[in-house]
Amino acid sequence: MSNLPFGFGPSDPDKRGENGPEGGGDQSGAEAFNQLGQMLSQLGQMLSQAGSSTGPVNYDLAKQIAMQKLSGSGDSSIGFAASSDSDGAVRDAAHLAELWLDAATILPAGANTTVAWSARDWVQKTLPTWQRLCDPVAQQISGAWVEALPAEAKQAAGPLLSMVGQMGGMAFGSQLGNALAQLASEVLTSTEVGLPLGPDATSALLPANIEKFTEGLELPNSEVLVFLAAREAAHQRLFTHVPWLRQRLLATVEEFAHGIKVDTSALEQLAGQVDPSNPASIEEAMSSGLLEPKTTPEQEAALGRLETLLALVEGWVDVVVAEAVGDRLPGADALRETLRRRRATGGPAEQTFATLVGLELRPRRMRAASALWKLVGEQHGLEKRDGLWSHPDLMPNAQDLDDPMEFSERLGEHSAIDDLDPIAELERTQQEKDEKAKKEDPGEADES
Template identity: 45%
Template sequence: MSDDDRPDDDLAEMLRRLLSGQGGIDPEELQRMSGLNLDPAMMQNVMRHLQQAMSGTDEGIDWSSAKTGALHIANQDGLGITSGARQEFDQAFTLASLWLSEATAIGDLAAPPRAITRSEWVEATLPVWQELAEPVASSISDALMGALESQTPDEMRSAIAGAGRIIRNVGGALFANQLGTVIGRLSLEVVSGGDVGIPLMPDGAATILPQNFADFGRDLEIAEDQLALALATRELAHARLFRHARWLRLHVISQVTDFARGVHVDVSALEELAERFDPSSPDELRGLIESGALLPQRSEAQVAALTRLENLLATIEGWVDVVTADALTRLPAADKIAETVRRRRAAGGPGERAMASLVGLELRPRRLREAAAMWRAVTDAVGPAARDALWDYPDLMPGADDIDDPAGLVARLQAHARGETPAPDAFDDALAELLAAEEGRPEEGDEEGPSGPRPV
């Protein structure tokens, strides 16, 4: 056999044709030359995905498979919303709006709240999920490329030259498909637009998912009209807050993406899997991605980012808790429903846990009770108007120290209400010290000697 007839050269030439976009690859020929005992149907499927990856661009991840997969799961039961259910929630929202206006100084929404289907929830929230998942998806794509390069023999390096775009497209498509599955599962669990805790709905819209309402109230032994009114009030409070504090949505999303950008994929886990991977049984790879095993232990920067995010989410949810409770004082089952919501948010559902594994982030306000206690103390001390004014600007919003010790925040607000200058706290002292140091520093261009300005 001449050098030109060697199988390795034939395989390299086939890979060059594939990676250059020429196509014309016969799966049976590829199987023969590679010496792999693969199922022909599986090979056809592999080739189809490779051809789809070839048609991709460098403009980012193609999220179409995420949308398709999520909608497929969301529409499995084929049920919509009955006219009776829409009327029931319209009435609940109307009464909730009236009661909520008595409990908060933050005004009503511009658009009326509405009941939506699971598929409508997917369509509305998918852009936010994509934004949150993009950094992790990019990390996985880059890791796949790194694993390919580390596992490729030197004599085959020329054959995979220029394959970076294709490998990244394949990795992105794999992650997008998994993300679609997770979002589809979440669509079966969430009962409202603000249920997950982050601002998923556009323009501060308030929504309820009647298809999931029955599952939420199962075994609670609470009348459906009371449950619907409580959930409608909570959803309106959440939506009103984000519409009033227009900076808050970007603030939350930025903190989530800051965390996600710090995620790095464990390349060694991919390389270890590659050594024993059976292409005819991809369950192990799928499980590796879904379990979060590709995401190594959090760095110190990520832990700090997560702590900031948890405090922010707790501050938001705590305000919603207090305002909702004040609005529902006339509802007999209000306390029981509120406790159910808190426990549900603390535990999370299967879909939320899957999202945590996929992106490495648990969107749960771990300090919810402490934050709610802070808002209750503020409300009792200065009233709803002064409390809600803390959302007017980012610098006014309570921080982690205020959750730890609400007394200092209450004292400052009470002093302000009396027209007094509040006693300086540690932050004020540090700021004053910094400003004093800046004032004592010579301006740019000044020349000073050891004992003062140098005479001209």
């Protein structure tokens, strides 16, 4: 069964039965009125305690829930091991990885900073990007839900209707917080989902999670750390020196989310379940699982573009890291295959991403992309291979992943890229990006 974006999951069973007193005996009008007053008072307190977030997702609540769950799990340090200096180990591993990568790609180092994160750090540092990814989904769902309410239901709801958005934001925030806590306890680096979730030019590894991942691999912790540091550094080289890539990835995710359509018949059924005098019924109705997103042709196209681009990123990183590490790490091949299986079987990163954004990625394309990048590098050299990143129009497409040999042969027939200076092209693209940012916000550009 495919994962559904938030708002589509089952409601929390622990919250069922909270609508009204147990026993269900007859009540006088005064008792019912008093109970409603107490409920609204409690709701007001709950809303105030959840933070001041007013968007489609209550990110204050999401952060609170994630932090509470991580604190409860005992994640209180970022130590790679009880007796080691995790920050120093991460920096040393990253420095070694960068030296090896210099010989495997023409793209220079992309990270100005390498840090060791705890799971709590990961939540704090990546939440701004998750907000950009999740807002379009939540906006579509909550907006469609309110619009589908019959006019008489809206009129009957009266002032309580204004709480619908807040309740929806809290429902989404609760689901996001739980998902982020789960992912933060297992993710290994800031780029494991293939997207630039963290701050610009910052490589980040999670030593405590890496230590758990290493258990059972029969490999030294230090060797695993260096290999993962190389993958993180390779991702950062792409995201830093291919200016169009970060925006293209995030914009394609947004485009997919904006295309979500909700079955209006299901919305009408949900509307009948909502009791305007009972805000708890709003959250339960929205998370009842009746809302099934319908995939549109526009979404299919956006999904195809995203899958291809993510595959190209992951395939390039896979090939470059393999070439950089070479025979230096005895367990490199085993680690490479372990990470491939982790992606192919829908590891925690893919599962959580699918739950949050509604995207089912197809990791099988990563192997095809790896084969393509390896073939191009062998037949045309590193400069031509990495020079393809200088402009999106030069990049392989989905059809090329199906036939890497044909793409490589076609690449050899065209001289357009032969006269291209990849570094100069990358610098030109970066300059255009800086000039555009200066025009959009002169004050910010001057401060930088």
